[in-house]
Amino acid sequence: MGRYITAPVERWRPVFSPRGRFRLGIHLNWSGSASARWFDAEDAGDVLESYSPVLTNGTAADVRTRVDPEVLARFLPLFRISNQRRTAWAAHLKSLGYATEDTALGTSCRCLAAGSAPQRSCCRPRGAAWP
Numbered sequence: 001m002g003r004y005i006t007a008p009v010e011r012w013r014p015v016f017s018p019r020g021r022f023r024l025g026i027h028l029n030w031s032g033s034a035s036a037r038w039f040d041a042e043d044a045g046d047v048l049e050s051y052s053p054v055l056t057n058g059t060a061a062d063v064r065t066r067v068d069p070e071v072l073a074r075f076l077p078l079f080r081i082s083n084q085r086r087t088a089w090a091a092h093l094k095s096l097g098y099a100t101e102d103t104a105l106g107t108s109c110r111c112l113a114a115g116s117a118p119q120r121s122c123c124r125p126r127g128a129a130w131p
Helices: 044-057 060-066 069-080 083-097 103-107
Strands: 022-023 036-039
Touching: 036 044, 044 060, 044 069, 069 083, 069 103
Parallel strands: none
Antiparallel strands: 022 036
């Protein structure tokens, strides 16, 4: 899309720690129905899903406010972002001293739904330990 990725230049701690239901600002998440823009903080998949619009459309201030860098580094392959963004985020997080998972997983993320065959898509973590 030609948009630059903006990221904090130093290690950070997120200001926003969601509880209950929450939604992002319209400048981050404008598509879909009004009800589809709500996320549940108790659902790890929802929290991870809320990171993708911030990583794609947000500024460094949005990232500092809403994204936990340790969670980002740990689950980077699962985010619905382009491979170029994923690679850039992985390099940036590593430069700040965060341990990142293998970014190659982002291009072939496969989930197994109960009783179904693997599907090629970025997916929500199933049974993953949540910090």
